[in-house]
């Protein structure tokens with residue numbers, strides 16, 4: 001298996017895709033704006049080589065995102081997941097923790113849009129529970145005929161951008177208990193939460209997120225910032241990614257065809273030294289407006 005490191009991004013225009021029935025913030029905003037991940041530093045390491053795991057872990061620890069190829073099967077993804085994480089089963093997973101994500105016509109059911117061909121707005125997996133799993137591991141079983149690009153957004157870039165350009169928005173989204181995620185039985189939290197000198201991001205932009213009035217007024221600013229930092233890439237069969245679910249948001253574009261993705265969530269094995277979340281470039285002083 002090889003690991004790709006994100007080196008640099010270049011802007012590209014995106015082709016128009018048919019919109020789905022659900023609110024499609026992502027597709028609307030991505031027209032011509034998202035960076036296409038077409039420029040990489042790719043470093044190939046033999047799956048037998050200990051450096052492969054070391055390289056992957058180092059990338060996850062520093063940038064929170066790695067891209068994979070040669071993930072030859074769902075089992076292979078599970079093996080990789082077991083080597084770096086304690087797997088956290090999902091409502092939709094099988095007993096091993098593996099979820100197959102495909103269009104089974106579920107776009108109308110709240111919280112099930114993943115099982116449709118619709119775009120998924122950038123989100124944190126399991127935002128409605130107190131401790132969302134810190135890692136998301138995805139691999140492509142079959143690409144879409146059209147569309148279906150993965151979209152990822154670095155929460156650190158979004159936070160640093162807002163802290164610099166719209167500090168009031170950054171503070172509003174950091175206010176404790178300002179967003180109810182996951183409906184009435186969900187989790188009252190915030191988009192940005194601080195623990196010590198680190199920040200974690202938590203977001204969803206569908207009907208299962210209820211924002212306080214003070215955060216609601218800043219939502220257009222947040223959306224503009226997530227758009228500015230959105231990056232998308234196509235995955236072919238056997239390609240995938242691992243990301244820090246406390247730092248990076250992920251989503252996908254609408255698609256046609258029999259797209260199949262495999263997903264595993266988990267928490268990094270403690271001895272690997274992967275600390276989820278990020279250190280912000282600047283710390284906002286309490287009560288300050290700048």
Ligand SMILES: O=C(O)CCC(=O)C(=O)O
Nearest residue numbers: 101114120150251252261
């Ligand atoms: O289909 C994808 O690429 C992502 C799916 C997803 O993020 C989800 O169902 O939570």
Ligand SMILES: [Fe+2]
Nearest residue numbers: 123124125250
């Ligand atoms: Fe997801």
